[in-house]
Amino acid sequence: MKNILVLEDDDFECKILKTIINKLERDCYIYECHNCEKAYYISLENPIHLFLVDVRLENNYDFSGFTFIQNIRQISRYNEVPVIFISSLEGYELMAFRKMHCYDFITKPYKEEDIQEIIENALSLKASDTGSSFIGFETGGIYYPIETNSIYYLEANRRTVYVHTDSDIIELSGKSLKECYKLLDKHMFCQVHKSYIISRKYIKKIDFPKRTIYIKNKPGTEKIIIGVKYKDKLHEWLYDI
Numbered sequence: 001m002k003n004i005l006v007l008e009d010d011d012f013e014c015k016i017l018k019t020i021i022n023k024l025e026r027d028c029y030i031y032e033c034h035n036c037e038k039a040y041y042i043s044l045e046n047p048i049h050l051f052l053v054d055v056r057l058e059n060n061y062d063f064s065g066f067t068f069i070q071n072i073r074q075i076s077r078y079n080e081v082p083v084i085f086i087s088s089l090e091g092y093e094l095m096a097f098r099k100m101h102c103y104d105f106i107t108k109p110y111k112e113e114d115i116q117e118i119i120e121n122a123l124s125l126k127a128s129d130t131g132s133s134f135i136g137f138e139t140g141g142i143y144y145p146i147e148t149n150s151i152y153y154l155e156a157n158r159r160t161v162y163v164h165t166d167s168d169i170i171e172l173s174g175k176s177l178k179e180c181y182k183l184l185d186k187h188m189f190c191q192v193h194k195s196y197i198i199s200r201k202y203i204k205k206i207d208f209p210k211r212t213i214y215i216k217n218k219p220g221t222e223k224i225i226i227g228v229k230y231k232d233k234l235h236e237w238l239y240d241i
């Protein structure tokens with residue numbers, strides 16, 4: 001799963017870009033943002049693998065798309081994540097490449113097949129992701145920012161999800177596993193049972209004949225059962241490196 005953030009204040013342009021992305025032969029989740037504030041929030045809460053950014057936002061005279069990427073580049077995990085600028089302006093390509101190290105600069109109007117190829121190539125890059133990322137869960141008016149690297153697994157019991165971390169078990173009342181799974185990086189986390197989502201980082205071993213996953217670094221021996229209908233999906237996920 002690749003997370004793509006589209007920062008574009010024009011609804012029509014947003015729809016076009018989403019249509020192009022959805023035609024790609026890969027699994028993508030699109031975060032649609034019309035302003036920088038929302039884009040910052042989403043980028044901090046979720047790992048983004050590609051940014052598609054309009055240079056001018058909110059009015060015809062600002063360059064807030066540039067400002068957004070300049071600030072994003074200050075976050076260690078986004079030092080090398082590809083950025084594609086899309087703009088009706090000409091003459092700013094050199095600054096975009098030199099100052100913000102963008103992957104490409106596309107001038108409107110563009111051809112669908114051209115931008116589709118550029119997006120596909122950008123998503124194929126192996127960008128390093130050395131920073132820590134946080135995921136935000138909200139329940140009962142309380143907000144829980146949790147570092148994703150600390151999560152062993154998530155467990156659902158009726159209408160409550162328990163997030164097992166290296167320091168605590170956080171209880172999210174009124175949440176479903178499906179709701180939580182939408183927020184997680186699908187490369188790092190996988191649902192293996194109707195009641196469990198596991199982290200790639202803390203797998204000790206997997207016994208497929210017994211349909212059992214052993215979690216490392218947990219006190220005692222923590223075991224999670226693999227649901228029958230999730231077995232093939234787990235196989236695919238394990239080799240999605």
